Amino acid sequence: MTARKKQHAAGTRQRLIVAITGATGSVYGLRILETLREFGGWETHLIVSDAGALNAWQDHGLTRKHINKSADVVHNVRDVGASIASGSFITHGMVIAPCSMKTLAAVAHGFSDNLVSRAADVILKERRRLVLLPREAPLNLVHLRNMVAVTEMGGIIFPPVPAFYSQAKSIDDLVNHTVGRVLDLFGVQHDSIRRWQGMKSDVLKDEA
Numbered sequence: 001m002t003a004r005k006k007q008h009a010a011g012t013r014q015r016l017i018v019a020i021t022g023a024t025g026s027v028y029g030l031r032i033l034e035t036l037r038e039f040g041g042w043e044t045h046l047i048v049s050d051a052g053a054l055n056a057w058q059d060h061g062l063t064r065k066h067i068n069k070s071a072d073v074v075h076n077v078r079d080v081g082a083s084i085a086s087g088s089f090i091t092h093g094m095v096i097a098p099c100s101m102k103t104l105a106a107v108a109h110g111f112s113d114n115l116v117s118r119a120a121d122v123i124l125k126e127r128r129r130l131v132l133l134p135r136e137a138p139l140n141l142v143h144l145r146n147m148v149a150v151t152e153m154g155g156i157i158f159p160p161v162p163a164f165y166s167q168a169k170s171i172d173d174l175v176n177h178t179v180g181r182v183l184d185l186f187g188v189q190h191d192s193i194r195r196w197q198g199m200k201s202d203v204l205k206d207e208a
Helices: 026-039 050-060 064-068 101-108 115-125 141-152 171-184 201-207
Strands: 014-020 042-048 073-075 093-099 129-134
Touching: 014 026, 014 050, 014 115, 026 042, 026 050, 026 064, 026 093, 026 171, 042 050, 042 064, 042 115, 050 064, 093 101, 093 115, 101 115, 101 129, 101 141, 115 129, 129 141, 129 171
Parallel strands: 014 042, 014 093, 042 073, 093 129
Antiparallel strands: none
16 A cells, blocks of 8 residues: 655655554554654654554554554555665664564564564664564563564664653653653653652762
8 A cells, every 4th residue: 555645844854663563552652653743853654553553442542543643654564565664765763662572573583574574674684773662561481582682683672661750640641751761762852751860869868
């Protein structure tokens, strides 16, 4: 299927691929898309797997159409001939958020059976930045070994674990903090997250 492009301002923009796969936590991928749109200067390329769409509906009542509205370009997961399937198509990198264990396994072993795993394979072979947000617990040995394999190839495993020092007041705050830290890895730094400022001096005095 031909990618659906939305109109956007002319000029050079960095491209980021965002994939949403079949694990709980589609809100992470959606929030990344929304944040980049607000930040500006980025062209987002979205892939949503069939299982990813099902989980988005189950978790948040989000339809594929709703998610697609947040991206600049939408690709069909079965379109292995899409622009992002080639290393000659320049992108800044790719985020898989959330990343199912099936997708993790496909990336770890170079099994490019759909556009998500093919695009990830391209990112790795071109030595660009690949970030995976795996959503599974507890982890078995195969999961761990696949994470090691992706790390050895240059990918980054970023489980969406909460940072309690952020003193989040809601789930939305926790999601925003994780998204902010993920985007840090692509040079998108903004002031919407609470960053670590060091241990409070009064706590240190109590421990002395």
